[in-house]
Every structure is written in structure tokens, then in C-alpha cells.
Amino acid sequence: MASFQFSNVYIKDSFTIAGPLESEGQIHKFDLTMDDYYYHEKTFLSAEIKMQKVVVDNLLYRNKLNQKIDLLIGGDLSNQLTITNFAMKDFSIPFLGVYNACATFAESLAIASTFIEAGFIKNAIVITSSHNLNAERQFRFPIEYGAPRAKTTTFTATGAVGALLTNVPSSIKIESATIGKIEDYDQKDATHMGAVMTPAAVSVLMDHLKDLKRTVDDYDVILTGDLGEIGTEIFKEFLKINYNIKIKNHIDAGCEIFLKSQEVYSGSSGPVTLPLVLFNKILKNKKYKKILLIATGSLHSKDTTNQKKTIPSIAHAISLEVLT
Amino acid sequence: MNKDEYNKLVKRLTPKENKTKNAIIAFLTGGFIGAFAEILSMVIMSCFAISKVEAYQWTCLIVIFMACLFTCFNFFDNLVTKAKAGLILPTTGFAHSVMSSALDYKRDGLITGVGANFFKLAGSVILYGIVSGFFFALLGVMIYG
Structure with a gap:
């Protein structure tokens, strides 16, 4: 059996960044949207790293935490979790990098919740991101290459999401x-x-x-x-x-x-x-x-x-x- | 549900590619490129008074240059995705593949980036082009002496 019930784990806050195409889609309520895929950086890799940093910065600032976070858990699609590892190096917060492809966010939530429920930590930030052009380059073709695509293909969304988990009751x-x-x-x-x-x-x-x-x-x-x-x-x-x-x-x-x-x-x-x-x-x-x-x-x-x-x-x- | 049954379920629910439609689109776009190049070579021949062979060489260069330039202008990939084989099979496809690789790796250095990845997609075309060229030449010699 691998199901666990929690009694004192809450999501206090979240912060989302969405890419240019995503923000013109069905949802218009993102915290922040990007005008272009470079996000004022020189490469798409740096852009995605910056996206994750902005998410954590905003969560820390909005909740007046000043780096007082017990644990950061996160991951992304890149080889060696490069993006999350590079993004988190500027924060002086204990960090766990996890990879389960598109299930990474749920995996991070499960791990963070278990730590909080056990009483080892009081709060944690979970984070994930993906960037369409970084994923294209790693998993498919060079970015500017116009490969014919099957009808079954899905389009990797661009964005970054972080959530602040605590043991203090919230909604x-x-x-x-x-x-x-x-x-x-x-x-x-x-x-x-x-x-x-x-x-x-x-x-x-x-x-x-x-x-x-x-x-x-x-x-x-x-x-x-x-x-x-x-x-x-x-x-x-x-x-x-x-x-x-x-x-x-x-x-x-x-x-x-x-x-x-x-x-x-x-x-x-x-x-x-x-x-x-x-x-x-x-x-x-x-x-x-x-x-x-x-x-x-x-x-x-x-x-x-x-x-x-x-x-x-x-x-x-x-x-x-x-x-x- | 075992794996075979699941495979059948996936096949049943996966929409099929419309091959006839794709073939017609490829035929029309590929034909358009061919007609455009033919007209261009005729114009070059009459304007610069050069031989047909030379005019074809210039036309080929111009078409390759245009495919590279349009790739840099960020709209050629969308055209290729729509036109499929119509733009991939002519020399435009080759030009597009090397140009897109070069653009993609421009920040990774001239040797480890652009140089190492320039023929990432087109390498197969060069290798198997040379190999098949060799065998067809051999066949030609055997038949025609």
C-alpha cells in the first residue's frame, strides 16, 4: 500500500508564470506572463532558470519569508535537472531535486507533505517548470526545424509554478x-x-x-x-x-x-x-x-x-x- | 486488459493521418518549388546570357539561400510543418535542416556547438547519398560499360 493520509499539510500560496502562447489560451489568470521565450536572457536555458528563480523569489517576498524555508523540492524536464539545480543555487535553502517527467510536481508535493506531516519540517516550497523550446531541443528536433507532427503529438507548455506548503492551516x-x-x-x-x-x-x-x-x-x-x-x-x-x-x-x-x-x-x-x-x-x-x-x-x-x-x-x- | 488488447484500444482511438491529403499538399508545394526554380533559371539565362548548366547552378544556390534566410526569419519552419514532404524533399529541406541546427547551437561555441551539430539532421542525407551514389555508379558502369 502506498497511500498516505495527511492531517496538517496545507498549501498556503502559489505563484505561476506562463509563456507567451499559454497566456493567449484558455486561461488568463496567471500571476505573471512572459512576452517572449527568451525572457530577457541570452538563451532559452537561462530563460527557464530565471523563471524558476522569479517564482521562488515571489513566494518568499509575498509571504515575508526572507529565506526562512526548511526545504525546497523541485525538478524539470532537462537532463541532469540542470535548470532546477542552477536556479536553486542562489537560494540558501536545503534542496532536493526530483525527476518524474510530467509527474514531477505531484511527486514533489507527496515528498514535501510527508516531511511536514512527520514534523521534520514546518514549511517547504515545491517547484517545477518546463520550456517548450528547451524540451523541443532535448527530446525532438532543433528549435527552428519544422518537422511534420503527428496528430497525437502534445505541445510542451512553457511556464513555472511554485507552491508554498506549511503546517499552518489555510484554505x-x-x-x-x-x-x-x-x-x-x-x-x-x-x-x-x-x-x-x-x-x-x-x-x-x-x-x-x-x-x-x-x-x-x-x-x-x-x-x-x-x-x-x-x-x-x-x-x-x-x-x-x-x-x-x-x-x-x-x-x-x-x-x-x-x-x-x-x-x-x-x-x-x-x-x-x-x-x-x-x-x-x-x-x-x-x-x-x-x-x-x-x-x-x-x-x-x-x-x-x-x-x-x-x-x-x-x-x-x-x-x-x-x-x- | 493485457498489452495486446491495450494496443488495439490505442489503435482504435488514434486518428489516422490523411495520406492522400498529405500527398496532394506535398505534390503541389513541391511542384511549386520546381516551377519557381525553372522560371528563375530561365530568367537568369536570358538576363545574364549564360548556359543552362550554369543557370541551374545559380538557381540551386538561390533556392538554398532563400530557404536558409527564411529559416532565420522564423517562418519557414511553420511552412515546412504544413507542406511536409513538399518542402523537405527538395534542396530546401536540406538547407532548412542545417540552418535550423546552426541557429539552435549558436550559443554552444563554434566547434562544440555549430560545428558539431551542423549536420545533425542532414548528416544521414550526405552519408546515404554518397553510399547510394557509389552503388548506382557501379550499376551504371556494369550496365552501360
């Missing part, structure tokens, strides 16, 4: 977490990440429901990130065929950021997709009181894809309660 409570297992259903197509990640999402959802003796209807909304449009269909069909569950309260974060007219194929992906939608749409909608997050990650690299290896995936579930 958003982290209620439980389920750590997922790695699933591999023999999918080899790195341009079809919805198909790669669905089995992991289903697996962690079923584990969560079984461990905590709940049903999907116990939640006002189940937010998956980032299966994309085609992945969402596969997810729903999988649940219907295998477990006879017809899920009505499901939203996929990958379908909530961009507009259809923005030509992003199957939707948005990247570790920021889920937190961008969570903090700027779901939590701003008062009707959602019980929220289940399922963050999914595709654990491939360019080398494993070239060597025709099947792609493993992972997902973690976090449940939130909005108290007011």
Missing part, C-alpha cells in the same frame, strides 16, 4: 497521496504520450480508490495531467472496459491550456501543465471542494526512443480539500 489542505508504480504497456511512440501514460494514470487511480476505500464520485473533480485529447479518450475507455467505471467528473489539464486555433495537436504537456490548470482554473472555481490530482509522466529519453525501447510511465495521485 487548501493536502489530504492524501498515492505513490504510483511504473507501468509499461509496450508503447514505443514518443509522439503519442497519451497512450504511453494512460496505464499509469489508471493504475494509480485504482490503487488510490482501493487503499482509501473511495469511489470516483467521492471527488468533485479528477484532474489528470497531461494525457491530451486523444489520451483522455483512451483513459476513459480503459476505465470503462476494465473496471466498468464511467467517469463524469474528469478534466485533463492537457486540454485546458491552449485553444483549438493555436494548433497544438493533441493538447498541452510538460510538468507545468497540471499545476498551471490547478492553481489558475480549478482552485479558482469555488464549486470544486474535493479534488484528485493525477499527474502522469512519460519516462523516456531521446536515446531510448532511438533504440526502439518501450516507454515506461508513472503517475502519482494527490487529493486536495478546499476548506472555507
Whole structure:
């Protein structure tokens, strides 16, 4: 059993930065938006590092913390977690770097919540980011190269998100977490990440429901990130065929950021997709009181894809309660 | 659900590429590039009074230069994504691939960046172009003596 319930972990504050294309999409309530992908830096790498720094700076400033944070946990998509490691070097705060591809944010939340619940620390900042052009360069083609794309392709969102977790009660409570297992259903197509990640999402959802003796209807909304449009269909069909569950309260974060007219194929992906939608749409909608997050990650690299290896995936579930 | 059943489910729910539509778009855009180059070479021939072979060489250079320039102007990649094979197969595709790699690695140094990555995508074209050229030449010699 890998589900844990928490009684005194709360999200006190969050800060989000969204890229130029994201801010013209479905959501307009980001804390900060970028005019261009360079973010006044010389390279995209430096731009993403700056994005993470700005997020942590703002969280510290807004909450008058002056570096009094017990732990920073975060990660991104880059090799060797370069971006998070470089961004965090300016803060004199104990740091843990984690990688679970697009499930990184949920992974960070689960770890930070466990530390706080155990009483080892009082507060923590979790952070993640992704930059479309850094991801393109690392996982796909050179940035300016116009490769034809399959309809199943998802578009890595640009943005950075940080959340401040404390043991002091506030309006958003982290209620439980389920750590997922790695699933591999023999999918080899790195341009079809919805198909790669669905089995992991289903697996962690079923584990969560079984461990905590709940049903999907116990939640006002189940937010998956980032299966994309085609992945969402596969997810729903999988649940219907295998477990006879017809899920009505499901939203996929990958379908909530961009507009259809923005030509992003199957939707948005990247570790920021889920937190961008969570903090700027779901939590701003008062009707959602019980929220289940399922963050999914595709654990491939360019080398494993070239060597025709099947792609493993992972997902973690976090449940939130909005108290007011 | 086992892996085979899951694979079938994925296949059923994945939209198929419209190959006919892609082929028509590629045919029209590729044909447009060909017609444009033909007209350009005729103009060069009549304006500068040079031979057909020389005019074709200049046309090729101009088309390559245009593809590189448009790649730098940040709109050629969108055209390639839409036109697909229509712009990838002609020499424009080769030019676009080396130019995009060069732009991408310009901050990584002249040797370790631009130099090492210039033929990242086009390297295969050069290598297998030379290899197939060798075998076709061999075949030509065997047939025609």
C-alpha cells in the first residue's frame, strides 16, 4: 500500500508564470506572463532558470519569508535537472531535486507533505517548470526545424509554478497521496504520450480508490495531467472496459491550456501543465471542494526512443480539500 | 486488459493521418518549388546570357539561400510543418535542416556547438547519398560499360 493520509499539510500560496502562447489560451489568470521565450536572457536555458528563480523569489517576498524555508523540492524536464539545480543555487535553502517527467510536481508535493506531516519540517516550497523550446531541443528536433507532427503529438507548455506548503492551516489542505508504480504497456511512440501514460494514470487511480476505500464520485473533480485529447479518450475507455467505471467528473489539464486555433495537436504537456490548470482554473472555481490530482509522466529519453525501447510511465495521485 | 488488447484500444482511438491529403499538399508545394526554380533559371539565362548548366547552378544556390534566410526569419519552419514532404524533399529541406541546427547551437561555441551539430539532421542525407551514389555508379558502369 502506498497511500498516505495527511492531517496538517496545507498549501498556503502559489505563484505561476506562463509563456507567451499559454497566456493567449484558455486561461488568463496567471500571476505573471512572459512576452517572449527568451525572457530577457541570452538563451532559452537561462530563460527557464530565471523563471524558476522569479517564482521562488515571489513566494518568499509575498509571504515575508526572507529565506526562512526548511526545504525546497523541485525538478524539470532537462537532463541532469540542470535548470532546477542552477536556479536553486542562489537560494540558501536545503534542496532536493526530483525527476518524474510530467509527474514531477505531484511527486514533489507527496515528498514535501510527508516531511511536514512527520514534523521534520514546518514549511517547504515545491517547484517545477518546463520550456517548450528547451524540451523541443532535448527530446525532438532543433528549435527552428519544422518537422511534420503527428496528430497525437502534445505541445510542451512553457511556464513555472511554485507552491508554498506549511503546517499552518489555510484554505487548501493536502489530504492524501498515492505513490504510483511504473507501468509499461509496450508503447514505443514518443509522439503519442497519451497512450504511453494512460496505464499509469489508471493504475494509480485504482490503487488510490482501493487503499482509501473511495469511489470516483467521492471527488468533485479528477484532474489528470497531461494525457491530451486523444489520451483522455483512451483513459476513459480503459476505465470503462476494465473496471466498468464511467467517469463524469474528469478534466485533463492537457486540454485546458491552449485553444483549438493555436494548433497544438493533441493538447498541452510538460510538468507545468497540471499545476498551471490547478492553481489558475480549478482552485479558482469555488464549486470544486474535493479534488484528485493525477499527474502522469512519460519516462523516456531521446536515446531510448532511438533504440526502439518501450516507454515506461508513472503517475502519482494527490487529493486536495478546499476548506472555507 | 493485457498489452495486446491495450494496443488495439490505442489503435482504435488514434486518428489516422490523411495520406492522400498529405500527398496532394506535398505534390503541389513541391511542384511549386520546381516551377519557381525553372522560371528563375530561365530568367537568369536570358538576363545574364549564360548556359543552362550554369543557370541551374545559380538557381540551386538561390533556392538554398532563400530557404536558409527564411529559416532565420522564423517562418519557414511553420511552412515546412504544413507542406511536409513538399518542402523537405527538395534542396530546401536540406538547407532548412542545417540552418535550423546552426541557429539552435549558436550559443554552444563554434566547434562544440555549430560545428558539431551542423549536420545533425542532414548528416544521414550526405552519408546515404554518397553510399547510394557509389552503388548506382557501379550499376551504371556494369550496365552501360
